Amino acid sequence: MNTHASSVNYLNHETGFKSWFMTLDHKRLGLMYMWSTFAAMLLGGSFALLLRFELFSPGKDLVSKDVYNHLFTLHGAVMIFLVIIPSIPAALGNFVLPLMLGAKDVAFPKINRLSYHLYLIGAVLLVLAILTGGLDTGWTFYTPYSTSTDTSVVIAVFGAFVIGFSSIFTGLNFIATIHKMRPPGMTWFKMPLLCWALYATSVIQILATPVLGIALLLIAAERIMGVGIFDPALGGDPVLFQHLFWFYSHPAVYVMILPAMGVLSELFSTYSRKHIFGYSFIAYSSIAIAIVSFIVWGHHLYVSGQSALVSIIFSALTYTVAIPSAIKVFNWVATMYKGSISFTTGMVSAMSVIWLFGIGGLTGLWMANLSTDMHLHDTYFVVSHFHFVMVGSALFSYLGGVHHWWPKMFGVMYDEAKGRFWTIVSFLGFNLTFLPQFLMGTRGMPRRYFDYHPQYEYLNKISTIGAAMIGLAVFMIFWNLWRSLKTGKKASPNPWGAATLEWQCASPPTPHNFDEAPAVGDPYDMSLIQFKSDEEGYLPINPCEHDPLICKVESTEA
């Protein structure tokens, strides 16, 4: 950041550990969330690579079957609770949301800091669980195994409980911020679509997460005191846990994908230099997904003995999720149509997601279907499906968003050619890893086993090679971003020519974001923003050029 030593911004106005750790600034909290998710991603990714290398050939190669059980549990728990759920809402959302609203901060800065600290405490507890006996229940903590295994379940569920409250407080903050801190003139339908997506996400976070909280507390109560609510030996019902768990965890899937969809709406519009197509359809479809997300959890229990009638109802409801999801995809494609597309890293990520989310979304329908799901349940087909959605769609969008807002966060440009290249490599590696897993699944290879029959060997080999490609590419993406902090060119306030408000403040922003209240307009109208080569960025068209009289009046007043 040598290029910015002279100007005061939120990165350099205070220094020292405490100025970051105890900060109330949403931008600093957003950055700390971002670095935390990156660190957790490296940890969870290492677990994934170990799993894939173990599966490179049948039999025991690298780790024992018990260690394998720990690894896949921790891979899931770390990636979900520490990476994906906080990724876009907490990291990008914290940084961008107040800027997009032209506000100085979120509504409750202290609660915002509390939720980051809770996230850290939860992360420490999860690591503690790893060190004190590990965790082999799968990230779902299904009873009765989770109440009988001798691994560190109590510490782990307490960690997940605390992280849950971090998520609730972030959601609460965003809802209050969007309701009460929009600037004059910004009506609901003049908000950027990321705000709609974050709003829908927050609704899910505040309504669903507490139910997970109580389910996890009951597991702890069960293990510590033997209350018996989930224990059939005491007259309890283990399926009740599955209901409570999925009442949270199915909506949680949309906590991962909805904000990603919001980021995509910004990326497609900006990099096509075209007004977003079907604004209100995209906005309403976010709300529709949030509502429907609460009434589809039963599709995780098709083989858990729930009644056939209930399964049929859940199946039909699950199909309806496809409608708002498809609306979004069609609108993004229509936004690109006849746009002036620039293949930045952000755009390449966004276009990858159309492919990955298309596959991930459509294969979801196979599992919503009762008859095919009986065959596919608990096979690698499911594994591949949710990786296409949660990694292929959510994490690719996250990385696309990180590249998009990187110049705003740090005031520097990353190396576009390298970023684009490694994003494409990760996209290819992703397909190589997970497309073969659909085949394994349809041919009956069960998930969560550390061994397999020789007939699956060549598919597993391809998959492992793909995983290594993703690992390398993600590492290089991080390296490219890291290097830009030292060597990147200075970024202008608006390098991409976007019309949302966060591009009206300096890059990086001052501690209080805006020196003067930004002018609110249509967030996707880019006609009044033009490229200025001497600024190496976009600027609003100077009204003086159109009407010199205005400037004369202003200069005489000054």
Added chain:
Amino acid sequence: MSSDHHDSKLAHHFDDLEQQFDANKFGMWVFLLTEILFFSGLFVAYATYRSNHPDVFQYASQFLDTNLGAVNTAVLLLSSFTAAWAVRAVQLGQKNLVTTLLGITVLCACGFMAIKYMEYSHKYHEGLLWGNAEHSIFKENTADVASSVREHGHHWGDVKDLDPEFRRQTGIFFGIYFCLTGLHGIHVLLGIILMLWLMRRNMRGDFSPEKYDAVDCGALYWHLVDLIWIFLFPLLYLIS
């Protein structure tokens, strides 16, 4: 900092006190919503087991002391009234009255916890606990029940000849009873801390008719704690 030209009661990121008040109160309502859903898991467990075993719940409910439950209901209702009155008083700037009313609220809350403690300790001594607890008289196998409870527990005679399966399910009722009232009790304790904090701030002079969000939000929280008890009392004590 840009707060020089701001009122000191106004956080820097708000435009005016009204926006700050609205945001705080709105945030509190959203938080109460999450609290309701936090309890909902236990209410779902209650509904499931009660609809599966209505006879068990009817039988088990007779072991709860309806009189103590009713007294506690009255105590909490009174405390909710004083909390609401405290909000009115702070709006009218009656500082000393606010302190008194919050004090009565705290006393009521402590009274509630004292009665709750009496109920819990009575149940503990009688072995009216969930099936897996050390002292429980609802263990499936009567031989497993601790001899001290068998000899001294007043209710042992009532349950010892029950069908083992029925007795075991009665233990689930007490599991749900202790989880629900225990979680509620934790909320009452948090409420006591909150009210004491509000009293201290009030005596320090932090509140005025223009700025009293904290009292308002604290009272809202307290009403929710009260409201949950209003549901728990009939659901647990008044089954017939």
